[in-house]
Amino acid sequence: MLDLSTQERGLLIRLGALIVDAEGEEVLAGLTVAESNFLVAQRSGPILAAEQAEHWLYQQILEAHLRARLALLSRRLDYLLAK
Numbered sequence: 862m863l864d865l866s867t868q869e870r871g872l873l874i875r876l877g878a879l880i881v882d883a884e885g886e887e888v889l890a891g892l893t894v895a896e897s898n899f900l901v902a903q904r905s906g907p908i909l910a911a912e913q914a915e916h917w918l919y920q921q922i923l924e925a926h927l928r929a930r931l932a933l934l935s936r937r938l939d940y941l942l943a944k
Contacts, residue, residue, distance in 0.1 A: 863887050863901050877933055878926070891929020896922045 865873065873879035873889070882888045889897040903919045 863889075863897055865901060876930075878930055889926045890933060891926050892922060896925070900926065 863870075863879070865879075870879060878890055880888060880890050882894070884894075886894045887897070888894055889900060892900065900919065900922050903915065
């Protein structure tokens with residue numbers, strides 16, 4: 862289970878950003894368990910010079926998550942428009 866507050870978890874579920882994968886693990890849409898844990902752990906705090914590589918990785922994983930969410934929303938919109 863990801864380290865999220867009840868409010869964060871509820872909001873992410875409503876937004877379609879938090880899902881349960883095929884193995885029954887809670888993950889951020891489009892990410893693995895490891896990537897989801899990394900993104901949640903890195904979501905706040907200042908970026909220090911020594912953390913630039915982690916910040917770059919954070920940005921890459923965040924982009925993958927946002928692309929997956931956008932694709933999901935696009936599919937939902939196509940479905941609604943086809944009705």
